Amino acid sequence: MNRSWVEPVFDTKYAAPRGLAVGAALLGALLLVQQPTQARDWLFAAVALALCLLGVGRAFGAAVAQAGLLVAAHACGADLIATLKVLAAIAVFEVSVRCPGRRPVVAASVLACAVVANRVTDLPGELASVLYKTGVVAGVPLLLGAYVRATREAARRAREHLAREEARAEQRVHSARAAERAVIARELHDLVAHHVSSMVVRVGVARHVLPGAGPDGPADPRIGAVLDDLHASGTAAMADLRRLVAVLRDPDSVGPDAPPLLTPGALATAVAAVVTQSARSGLTISSAVDEEGLARVDTARGLAVLRLAQEGLANAARHAGADAHAELTVRVDRDGGVHVTVDDDGGAAQRPELPAAGPHGHGLVGLRERVDLLGGSLAAGPAARGWRLRAELPAAPPYAPRAEKTPQRETQP
Known part of the structure; x- marks a missing residue:
């Protein structure tokens, strides 16, 4: 099964490029879109950038820290609240993609609490608005990350299943070929080899029972030469048949150290x-x-x-x-x-x-x-x-x- 070009983007081994990309996007936003005017804003931006780099190795810790940074920035009246919310949502997404168990839910809950804490003065009058923002900032990244993780797991299981099926199919083909070789080897031995062996024996007997045969064979040397040639050819054929039957029954019997044909x-x-x-x-x-x-x-x-x-x-x-x-x-x-x-x-x-x-x-x-x-x-x-x-x-x-x-x-x- 071929992998989609999108799937490797969310692999854990590509966490460093993703973190660098988020950091580069943050720098671009600070320099081109919303340039801070106060030192505290630059400080919060520097901390956010450091947390992006920290998330390469410790996604859960970075996500919790991003939520805390969001609360601190709001309390100090910083102008980067929207940017920090985006970074916190991306951190929750990373946790949901990379971390198993309950850590994604915990990270999303911490971020949701941070969003509610920043809007606590608007409650209960703006409850619907606060819940909506909480769902968008914390719930959507959690669900998207869970979907990506589930999709990757399903693709991985499908590849493993396909590999197992290919291995089983190869094993079935190997077993079928071994059974076919065994049948051919049995037929060669029972039919061909048996008859050739019988002919070799009879040729050897014929050298001594023909009229005029003496201790050295038939009286006519031409007949003796023909019989000797038949006997030698039959013996060589028997040796080749035995080797062929052995190879058909067990191909591994002829290893790399065996002499070539x-x-x-x-x-x-x-x-x-x-x-x-x-x-x-x-x-x-x-x-x-x-x-x-x-x-x-x-x-x-x-x-x-x-x-x-x-x-x-x-x-x-x-x-x-x-x-x-x-x-x-x-x-x-x-x-x-x-x-x-x-x-x-x-x-x-x-x-x-x-x-x-x-x-x-x-x-x-x-x-x-x-x-x-x-x-x-x-x-x-x-x-x-x-x-x-x-x-x-x-x-x-x-x-x-x-x-x-x-x-x-x-x-x-």
């Missing part, structure tokens, strides 16, 4: 491992990777580069075929911007038109979301002979992420 120095090695892994599927890959530039890329963009290379080469192997040729290019600008391109030639068939895309998966969707978060752009679509995936990651993400929608080509896994 990917360090900048290891990015070039990780990209090379992706190229080697993709080449095992039969895909011919030409890579041009700026290893020195990748050493300067931060972890967030580094993970994006790694996922772009993985998804681009995986789609090339899946859609263009094992006999296709793919080119991976990773270039880093001087300012830290990263450009990733994956091209394939469409396979040996060299068909002039690509086949209609099957059901879309979520690989490119996830890549686009990851690139958008970094403020970059992603384009994926048909090229001259095959398919091209191109992404640009800026060194510093702009305020408004931009995205370019293009056709997607992948099948539902």
Whole structure:
């Protein structure tokens, strides 16, 4: 809730500026409007000015003293009675705004008694006039101050209530997200992790039960290499799944002291491992990777580069075929911007038109979301002979992420 510009004017911390303003107004009235002609009037004016300054720290005492000064000035026949009444009313207003409890009523009662004392000779004939002046001088400041104080208290309670509601809403969102993460983590563990673990075990068993298998594995070394590769990939996938499930269940389990998923120095090695892994599927890959530039890329963009290379080469192997040729290019600008391109030639068939895309998966969707978060752009679509995936990651993400929608080509896994 935004505060009105008027509300801070009556805060206790601004009592000193208010007191100085009242003192300045008093000096202006004495010098420009009603200049005293006698020494006693200047004396009363000086005392009134001192009481204005005293009211900065002791509003109640200053208000009572202003009422006493009003009685003394009237008894001495001073010409500043009207000015002193205004100052006494302002003092009661300050007490009503700043002081809790019964002190505002006491200050207003003292001022009312002072006004009545000054007009006691007019009673009872001028009773109505005396009561009216008493109500105006003492009652109106009391009511106005009480209203301002009540309004400030209501605004303060409203802000506190809003802050509590925002905290509760944030807590509810946090609890809902935690419940969603728990559900996703449970499904990942019960469905994906269970099946991947079972496949890893079966691949390990297959190395020893295939025809011709000996102590060192199958008789055909090519079959052994494939099985070893499947076993290593499944084991790595299981490790990543366990880490992901742990993070989903308890995000705080990965603290600031935990090692990052990917360090900048290891990015070039990780990209090379992706190229080697993709080449095992039969895909011919030409890579041009700026290893020195990748050493300067931060972890967030580094993970994006790694996922772009993985998804681009995986789609090339899946859609263009094992006999296709793919080119991976990773270039880093001087300012830290990263450009990733994956091209394939469409396979040996060299068909002039690509086949209609099957059901879309979520690989490119996830890549686009990851690139958008970094403020970059992603384009994926048909090229001259095959398919091209191109992404640009800026060194510093702009305020408004931009995205370019293009056709997607992948099948539902």
